[in-house]
Each structure stands twice: as structure tokens, then as C-alpha cells.
Amino acid sequence: MLHEITLNVNGELHIVPVKSHHTLLTVLREQLGITSPKRGCENGECGACTVLYDGKPVNSCMVLAVEAEGHVIETVESLAKNGELHPLQKSFIEHNAVQCGFCTPGMLMSAKGLLAENPHPTEEEIKHALAGNLCRCTGYVRIIDAIKDVADHS
Amino acid sequence: MHPFDYYKPKDFDEAFAMLTQPGKKVIPLAGSTDIIPMVRDERWLPDAVVDIKGLPGLRDIKLVDSGPLCCAGQTAQCLYIGAAARMNEIAHSELVQQYASVLAQAAQEVGHEQVRNRATLGGNMGTASPAGDTLSALLVLEADVLVKGKDEERCIPALKFFLGPRKTALQPGEIILGVQVPPLPEGTLGRYLRISRRKGADLAIVGLSVMAIPAEGGYQWRIGLGAVAPTPIRVPEAETILATGHDEATVEKAIQATLAAARPIDDIRATAAYRREMVVQLTRRALQDIIAQIP
Amino acid sequence: MTKQTTDPVGKSVPRIDAYDKVTGAVQYVDDLQFGPGLYYGKLVHSPHAHAIIKKVDVSKALAVPGVKAIVTGEDTPHRMGLYMQDRYIFARDRVRYYGEPVAGVVAISEEIAEQAAKLVEVEYEVLQPVFDPYEAAQPDAPLLHPDMAEYQWPPFIFPEPGTNISEHFKLRKGKVTDEGVDPEVWAQCAAIVEKTFRLPQIQHVPIEPHVAVARWDLSGEVTLWSPSQSPFAQRDLLAQGLGIPHGNVRVISPYVGGGFGGKAGISIEANVVVMAKAVKGHPVKVRMTREEEFFCTNVRQSLYAHTKIGCDKDGHVLAMETAYYFGGGGYNDYGVNIARAAGYSCTGPYSIPNVKGDSHSVYTNTPIGSAMRGFGMPEIHWGIEQIMDRLADEIGMDPAEFRRINCVKTGDTILTGMKMPAVDLVQCIDKVTEAINWGKEEPPSAPHKKRGKGIAIMWKAPAMPPNPGSSAIVRFNEDATVNVYVGAQDIGQGAFTVAAQMAAQVLGIPYEWVRVSVNPVDTKYSPYEWQTVASRITWSMGNAVRAAANHARTQILEIVAKYWDEDPADLDIKNGVVISYKSEREQPLKKMVVYGLPNENYEGWQGGPIIGSGKFMPTYVTNLDPDTGQGARAVVHYTVGAQAIDLEVDTETGEVEILKIASAYDVGKAINPDLVMTQIEGGAVHGMSSAFEGMFFDENGRLKNPSLVDYKIATAMDIPKEIHGDIVETPLEDGPWGARGVGEHVMVQTAPAIANAIYNATGVRFDDLPLSAEKIYRAIHAQEEQEQ
Ligand SMILES: Cc1cc2nc3c(=O)[nH]c(=O)nc-3n(C[C@H](O)[C@H](O)[C@H](O)COP(=O)(O)OP(=O)(O)OC[C@H]3O[C@@H](n4cnc5c(N)ncnc54)[C@H](O)[C@@H]3O)c2cc1C
Ligand code: FES
Ligand code: FES
Secondary structure, X not given: OEEXXXXXXOOEEEEEEEEOOOEHHHHHHHHOXXXXXXXXXXXXXXXXXEEEEOOEEEEHHHOXXXXXXXXXXEOHHXXXXXXXXXXXXXXXXXXXXXXXXXXXXXXXXXXXXXXXXXXXXXXXXXXXXXOOOOXXXXXXXXXXXXXXXXXXXX | OOOOEEEOOOOHHHHHHHHOOOOOOEEEEOOOOXXXXXHHOOOXXXXXXXXXXXXXXXXXXEEEXXXXXXXXXXXXXXXEEEOOOEHHHHHHOHHHHHHOHXXXXXXXXXXXXXXXXOOEHHHHHHHOOOOOHHHHHHHHHOOEEEEEOOOOEEEXXXXXXXXXXXXXXXXXXXXXXXXXXXXXXXXXXXXXXXXXXXXXXXXXXXXXEEEEEEEOOEEEEEEEEEOOOOOOEEOHHHHHHHHOOOOHHHHHHHHHHHHHHOOOOOOOOOOHHHHHHHHHHHHHHHHHHHHHHOX | OOOOOOOOOOOOOOOOOHHHXXXXXXXXXXXXXXXXXXXXXXXXXXXXXXXXXEEEEOHHHHOOOOEEEEEEHHHOOOEEOOOOEOEEXXXXXXXXXXXXXXXXXXXXXXXHHHHHHOOOEEEEEEOOOOOOHHHHOOOOOOOOOOOHHHOEOOOOOOOOOOOOEEEEEEEEEOOEEOOEEOHHHHHOOOEEEEEEEEEOOEOOOOOOOOEEEEEEOXXXXXXXXXXXXXXXXXXXXXXXXXXXXXXXXXXXXXXXXXXXXXXXXXXXXXXXXXXHHOOOOOOEEEEOOHHHHHHHOOXXXXXXXXXXXXXXXXXXXXXXXXXXXXXXXXXXXXXXXXXXXXXXXXXXXXXXXXXXXXXXXXXXXXXXXXXXXXXXXXXXXXXXXXXXXXXXXXXXXXXXXXXXXXXXXXXXXXOOOOEOOOOOHHHHHHHHHHHOOOOOOOOOOOOOEEEEEEEEEEEEOOOOOOOOOEEEEEEEOOOOOEEEEEOOOOOXXXXXXXXXHHXXXXXXXXXXXXXXXXXXXXXXXXXXXOOOOOOOHHHHHHHHHHHHHHHHHXXXXXXXXXXXXXXXXXXXXXXXXXXXXXXXXXXXXXXXXXXXXEOHHHOOEEOOOOEEEEEEOOOOXXXXXXXXXXXXXXXXXOEEEEEEEEEEEEOOOOOEEEEEEEEEEEOOOXXXXXXXXXXXXXXXXXHHHHOOOOOOEOOOOOEOOOOOOOOOOOOHHHOOOEEEEEXXXXXXXXXXXXXXXXXXXXXXXXXXXXXXHHHHHHOOXXXXXXXXXXXXXXXXXXXXXXXX
């Protein structure tokens, strides 16, 4: 079944025809060309596809695109404003929290979602918030440090 | 992924019309965190899904008066949790923490943050996986499940809702509206514990819900187990033992009774033998934990 | 360009790729756009672990509207392989593991391809499979490759046709025969430990699954886009396997979303190229699902190790006998070299006078075993490092001290007869023991927990052919910024960053002036690089970059010297300005590096655009004797290191919590110390996670846990409470600024360090991986029962 829907992604409205069974991840990547949400498992397990959905982190592979109409979707592309990196992005660079980079967009969105809800999380709370974002490279240490740093200085 | 159609009903009538199309396999859709993986694996092949999240009342978490169906005969208000309430909404709800702490704790253990922002209580119940984290909590809370079909609403006690792995008392075309948790006296204590292979984002090898409810002269206990039988189960034998007291020897007897109730199987996550051992350990921990809180 | 970092080598400058990675600007292969002409492909997988293909019928699948082509083994008559040419691109006569590609469907959409793939009908005659490498090596085992004698392999590989053994490396040192170490030597031993160890296959689990896009142009040009550690090796293999000129094959590899060896060599890429050939002119994209990633791409081999080591009463290790059987999977094209590497390093980081080692790779009916971080070393260290602990225990010596006494030291004649290049393993041991308060008993955090400490040490040499080359180009721009070109890949380890640091250092310009123009690596334009594997890039690519930068620098100094009528030896470049120590004159690089400099009174010009090129190839590695493994120089060098772990075991559940892991590695020179630390941290977690990972197969060879639901890797909640790292710097003779690699080493000995710490805590030992809370729980309680 085909649905014509309006998707609000990063503050822009896109009118797209989507199939009932296609996920938000598929539509963002294949139809809108927004490729920062990554496809790592399409099974809700890796978190590489994490986007903010009405401000909260969700796996875009676990959402049908058709139901995203009327919701606000944010991806990493929306973080930098007026040519300035978001504090989380800066902190990820400063802390060398990035290696291969494949988990990075999802990590950043999870981190943003966390800080919006809990601006001063403890280390345990950060780890808990990141449990759904797998990273095979960094051992998470620097990612946690980077988020903590932003929280401590906000 | 196998294709299916998607409907978003305006109201219940439309929802039931869509759910009961003859000759078609149509299922309700909530957070889709079970449906998408299941369809991907071709274990479920629906012709269509009906997105029920937007139906009135389905996301409410509130106190309600006793009703003709659910929560019947209660003098105090019941806690109503809509079927489409998300795990994170449940875990963070002050109402749930206050009136059904064990459920808030269980919801907090489901999957990971992104999943908890999507996964619903109704979906956890609809899937009825033996490992579903909230299910044993619903059993010990003795929640009522409010169910609606095309023609009628019914109330099914949670204790009678889960019939087997992925089997519930729902009739085709029925949806869960929500659950109602009967009021519990002040001083009720609850604990949900589970063990899994990894700390982060894993399924339970054993899940355990325990409640101690102040009763005349002491406490009434309820114990529920997940992932160790085809359905979540209650352990009345252990509960009866604990009703006599909670000194060390009695607790040990209750633990043995809990163990005797578990009928786990071997699977890739754990052997039955280890599950049995963990039933013992988790039960002891949960009981000790609660006993330590008893004033 | 506000910040200016001069002399960047040895400084923790920020990663050159970080900005693009945090903004989502980086494109991985699946992010590239190919327009409406793009087709999609799906592989048809074997449902049997071992079977003869009787018939393939594609007619029903071809009839599906939208299907463009289907290819099968009929279309791939050439055998291919990096070392052992044992593999058809699509199975022809026989399938050798569950999931092996037997056909590829090309269609206008991925969904149509997927549906059509189910309609490809293959008739099989099922054969007896064999999964265990030791069983597979026995004479009566079902034979996987009856035609092995016809295969081609390089002269340093020794297969045994007529068996499943694809490589047998023999190491004989000291008083040994093929029967074993001289009984007299064993008689001198005060303690002898003999054990069998088993490790399951595990997977790399990069977060980016394999994906490839290929286009076969009507002109005969073939382009492959793949996230690859080995674009040049892929070009070579494709040219070989398809019988076309190297110049017609172009491999383009943008950033890689995690490799760990899994994207080294070739896996599905050749299949995709063959599928593209069937629809010339159209790009074809094939993406592995996470499930396919587990059973249809490379994995780490399983290992069966039987090892016996003895020491005298003072703790000197006198003798070792070891037999390794690596379960290489259905094809050992890459795997044979892992068994070889495990053979010539079979002692682990110890000087042992008498050694008999036999290392085999064996065909088994399981997914293809191939390169994975550590390349055989994590596997063999698992047993060795536990035996060393047991020996120390038996003679009553501290396990750290035991290792200090026996570990390899600079100048030792090691097992292959080679002199050990300069390293300081003792210092690594000192650092890690100090970091975790070694020897100090500390209380557990709760009565039902037991606390323990453990240590393990490691070595690893880059395992590769004797002569893998690197090359690099540096090119100046008008403003004296520089573009560096390399064929090495940044798989997250930071290769591009260190390339920029090295170029800036040699050229005397700030780090910020350097761009690394290798995204994507493109075999058509990038200078040659053998492969980004073996932890060889900082060293080998680094030497090439240094040579290229020196080449450019020499040209610049000669021009300026001539201009000033001075001797180039008196000139230097500092912060982008050529200076003379003699005359104190200054000449900015700006402009002159492209436009040159005028002669006096503008009577002509000299110089011109500066381009430097450089290469590096080790020239000194020698053959090893096939009967003894002896030779003057087996390998280029070794990196060594130590890890010590402080942990707690919950005796009620078997759960392990790592309180602290301390690592120290001798990297020669840390070009970028913080990047070394990020390897140390990431490796510690990877190593810890790997100890609990395993691929599990049913009796038919079907993988039971092909998903992240049941193949668990460490999450942020599982990591050690504290990760500590120390860097030791004993310069490597031919390393750039003394540097040697460390990317793989960081996880090699983590599993045995954990096992040794668990033993220290509970008195229980484990011979087999994976560990699990359940296994630990059971072992602790079995032991308690025994004691009662
Ligand atoms: C990565 C990951 C991790 C997970 N971890 C856990 C875990 O740790 N513990 C756990 O318990 N579960 C876990 N799950 C499973 C899943 O998230 C839960 O079962 C969740 O509660 C399902 O809810 P949903 O709203 O997403 O259901 P959906 O997928 O929308 O639906 C699930 C089933 O319930 C039916 N259904 C949904 N709503 C209703 C209704 N109102 N009335 C009748 N039927 C209905 C649907 O028809 C379907 O059959 C995990 C899932 C993922 C993807
Ligand atoms: S791709 Fe969505 S969680 Fe992995
Ligand atoms: S940086 Fe590679 S997966 Fe996280």
C-alpha cells in the first residue's frame, strides 16, 4: 500500500510516497537521501539508526515511515547551527570519541536525547542511555567522557 | 521485508472494521518493536496492521474509579495504564512508581532506551513471550486486562490472560485497551529482578517479580516468574509459606517452593539447569531486599 | 586555520576525519547515490553445510517481473584466493558451509531480488559434514576439497592434499625430533603442564555490515565500491579471478565502518562483480543483512590447541610441544596464513630453548575463517598464557615474575632462529602490575563476590608475505598546504591522521596545513598499498609517507639552496619557511612550492610544482625451512605488551565484573599518543567482549545465533569500571620515528588475562572459550562440591 505523507525532518517538510511496510530508516536513507542514520541490523539491536522522534531517541528501523507523519524527526544533520558545531559534536572531536564513525550519528542522537531529559546525568545514567548503541571500536570510554564533559559544562 | 498494508483508524469502530476484514490476517500495531523483527524473520506474515496507538485513552496513565468490568468492587481508585503507554512512560510515571512499583521497575529493564521509547505494555502482552519483562509484574499486581472487541468489552484477570508462548486469551479482532491495577495498601513493597547474559540490552534468562503487601499481622506475598515456563507464572506455594513469616528458614523454604514451580527449558541463552539456579538466587535476593525494607 | 601545530609527531593532534564523522558528512558505501539505474542483488545461500550441487534451476526466479539476471557457479569458472586459490566465486560442484552463495539474483529492487532468490531451486546431495578442526584433520574425516592437489598456493604454504589440511607449518628448535622434545629435557623439568584448549568461531561484528556496489561497463572497465581494508588486494583478486587486466579494475573504497580484519581480503565483493557483469552498464548493490553478515562473511577461525610446556624449579621454561588446528571453514584462501603465523610465533612471547610446534589450518564445514584482529594470536595466547600461569603456580613463583624471567628480550634468538628486534616487554609487565597493585590482596565489594587479579602478556608480528609494499605521494598547493595521497585505509584506527602528522613533521609545516586526499581510496588514483591489515600501516605506510615527504623536502631545499647559493645541508624548513642556519635568510614556502623561484634579475626561473613520492617495502624477510621453520628473519618485527586485570566474580550468578584493566604496549614511538590510548581502550573492551562471544551451530551446521539478539557484544553498560593504559617506547630500527603497530595487539591477551584473574579469584580454570556467567557459575559450584 502506498501512502503520500509529509515528513518533518530537521525542520523541513518533505512530501513523500511511502510503502506501508517501509521503515523510517529506509525512507530517510533511500528516499530523502538523509544518510546519517546508519543501517546496522534493521532489528532494533545496534542503535546506528537512532534518530530523535519528538525529541526522544528511537531506532528508525523500528518505526514504520507512514506513522511518522505529524511527528518531529531529527538527525545528526540538524545538530550544527549557523555553521557552529553542537557542543556534543565538539566534545566528541575533543575526546577522540570517534573511530570508524559508523556508530557516531546514533550515539550523538542518543546523547542529545539524554541531555534533553537529564542535563546532568551520572556516569551510570549515561551508560544506561547508551546501552542500545553498539560501538565495536572505542570501548565507549571516550563517548561517555565526551557526554559527561558537555553535561558538566552546561 | 514482507509487504503488508497499514491502516490508522479514526475511532474504535473503524479500528474493529479494519481488524475484522474477512479472509485477511490483520493485527493491531503499537510500538512495532516486535512486529517489525517478526515480519523481517517471516515468523509473522500479516496482510495488514492497524495502528491503534492513537485511539482514545490508549496512552493514558491515570487513576480510575472501580468499574463494572475491571477493578470491580474496589472501594479505592485503581491505576489505569493504557495499552499503548510506552515502557519509558511507565517506568518514569510517578503514578506507576507509587501504585505499581514492580511494574515500573520491570518496564525499566525492557531492551534499551530507544526500544523503551517505542515499546508498549499492550505490545509486550500481545506478544506474550515467556521472557516478556512486564508480564510477571502484571501477575503479582493481579491486574485486570480490559479488552475490547467489535461488540463488547471484557475484563480478563492477568492471571488468566497468558495461555502459552505467544498465546493469549484475546479473541481475534479484540484489542487490549489497558490494564487496571487494584489499589494496594500503603507500605506495599515490590521488586523486579532479572538476569541476562549482558548487562546492557539483553533478554531475560530469568525474570522475577516479588511483592509484599501489608496484611493483618504481617505481610501477604506474591511471587511471579518469567522466562522459566511457557507463560509467566505465579508461585502460590511459596506465597503461602511466606505468609507464615519471613525468617531465614521460611525464606529458604519459599525459595525451594519457587524453584519447584519453575519449568525452564534449555535454549541458546541458558540451560534449564542454570535457569533453575538463578531462580533460587534471584528469589533470595529479591526477598532479602524486600525484607530489609520492612519496617 | 587558527591553530598551528608544528612538529606534530608525538603530539595528540585531533583526528583529521573527526569533523566529517560527527556531522554525518562522511559517506560510507551504502550512503553513496547511484541514481535510478541502480539494480539490487540478493545472494542465494546454501541450506547445507556440505553437499554436492546436482542441479540449479533459475527459471522460476527469472520469470519474476523485475528480475534482470541470475548468476550461478556456471558463470564463475576460475578459482580465486589470496594465498590458497581454493574458492569459486559462486559454488560450482559442491557447497562447503551453510550459507555459501550458490547464486545471485539481480533485480530492479531489493525486495524483488529477495523474493526471487527464494525461487531459485537447487538440488543437493547432502554429504557428511565435519565441524571440529581436530576431527577434520584425521585421515578418515569427510574430505572437503578432494581436488586440493590442483589448487595453486604460494611457496611458503604447505598443504597436504588428500586430507583437509590446507597448511602445516612445522617449527623445530633445540633438542627435538618430529616425535617431540627430547625426553631428557622433559626430565629436567620441575613442572610440566599439558592441556587441550578449544575456541569457537567468533565474528568481527563491525557496526557497518558488508555492502558492495559493482558496475561492469560495456567498455570492459569494472568498478567496485566496497568498504575495504584491501582495495588493491581486491583489485588483484578480481583481475585474477575474472581473467581481466588489472588496469580494467577499479576499486573505490570510502570510509570503512569498522573492519577488524573482516573487511580484509575479499568476501562478497567478487560475487557482486559477477552479478554486475550480467547486467552491463548498471551498478548493482548487494548489502548483507546482519544475519548474512554472520554466516556469509568472514569470521575468526575456531582453534583446537594441544600444548605441553615445562619449566625447571627456578622457573626457566625449558620445553614446549604444541599442536594447533585452526578450523578454517569451507575455504582457507586467507586462513592458511593464520596457521602459518601461529606456527612461527607458536611459543607466544617467550624464549624457549626446545620447541616442537605444528600449526595446521583445516577445512571445516563452517563459515570462512579469515583475518580478525590478532590474526591467530588471541587464539594461541588463550592456552599459552594459562599454562604459564599454571607453571608459575606449580613451582610457587609469582606469575608476573615468571613472565619477567622467561619473556622475549632484545637480541634473544627466538624460536625461528631470528634475533629479537629491540622491545621492552619487562617494562610493560612492570607498568601493568604497578597499575593494578599487583600482589596486593584487596577485598571484594560484597560477601558473595570473590576478587582476583590476573596477568597475561603477548607478542605479535605483522603476518604477511615477505614483501608487501606501501607507497605515498605528497603534493603542494600554492599556499603551501599539502595533499597527502596514500592507498592505506582509515578503518577507525587513525591512519589518515598519522599520515598527515608525519608529512607535516618532515616538511616543516603545521599539521593543520595537511589534507589527506584518500577518501575514497581509489585504485585508479591512489598510490599502491598492499592491505590495511597486520597493524602494518603506521610503520609501512608511515615509512612511505616519510619518504615521499623527504623527496619533496629535498627538492625544495635544493631549489632554495641554489637560489641563495648555499649548501642544502645548511637549510631547514620551520613552520612553513625555509631557513638557513648559515646566513639566517628566510624563504616562505608559500607560492614557491608551485611557482618556483626567479633567478637573479628575473633571468629565468627554477623549480616548479613540488610533488614527492615515496615507497617502502621490507626487503629482508627470508624463507623458513619447511621442515624446521628456521630462517634468518621470519618476520619484520614484533610488538609486545602486557595486560593485568582486577575483577570480581559473583559466586551466586557467575557474573564477572572487571574493576580495572591495565594495558601496556611497546609501540616504539607513539606518533599520536592519544590515538594509541584509544586503541588500548577499544581493544581492552573488544578483548573482554570476545571472551564471552561464540558462534553456535546445530548438528547440520546451521548457525543458531546469527543476530545481535543472541550474538552479544559488549555494550556501554558492560565495560570495565576503569581502563588504564601505558605506552612504552623502545624505538623500532626501521619504523618511522621508531614506530611500530599496535592496532591488533590491544586485544590479544585479554581473554587469558581474564581467565587468570578468575582463577586467582575462585581457583577455577577454563580450557575452552567462550566464557559465560553460566559456565563460571557451574565451574565454581562443581569445585565446591568436589571439595566437600
Ligand atoms: C532490541 C529489542 C530489545 C527488546 N528487549 C526486550 C526486553 O528486554 N524485554 C521484553 O519484554 N521485550 C523486549 N523486546 C520486545 C518488545 O520490545 C516488547 O515485547 C514490546 O513491549 C512490544 O511492544 P510494541 O508496542 O512494540 O508491540 P508491537 O510490535 O506493536 O506488537 C506486538 C504484538 O502485540 C500485539 N498488540 C500490540 N498492541 C496491542 C493491543 N493494544 N491489543 C492487542 N494486541 C496488541 C500486536 O498485534 C503484536 O502481535 C525487545 C525488542 C527489541 C527490538
Ligand atoms: S539498524 Fe536500527 S537498531 Fe540497528
Ligand atoms: S566508532 Fe566504530 S563503531 Fe563506534
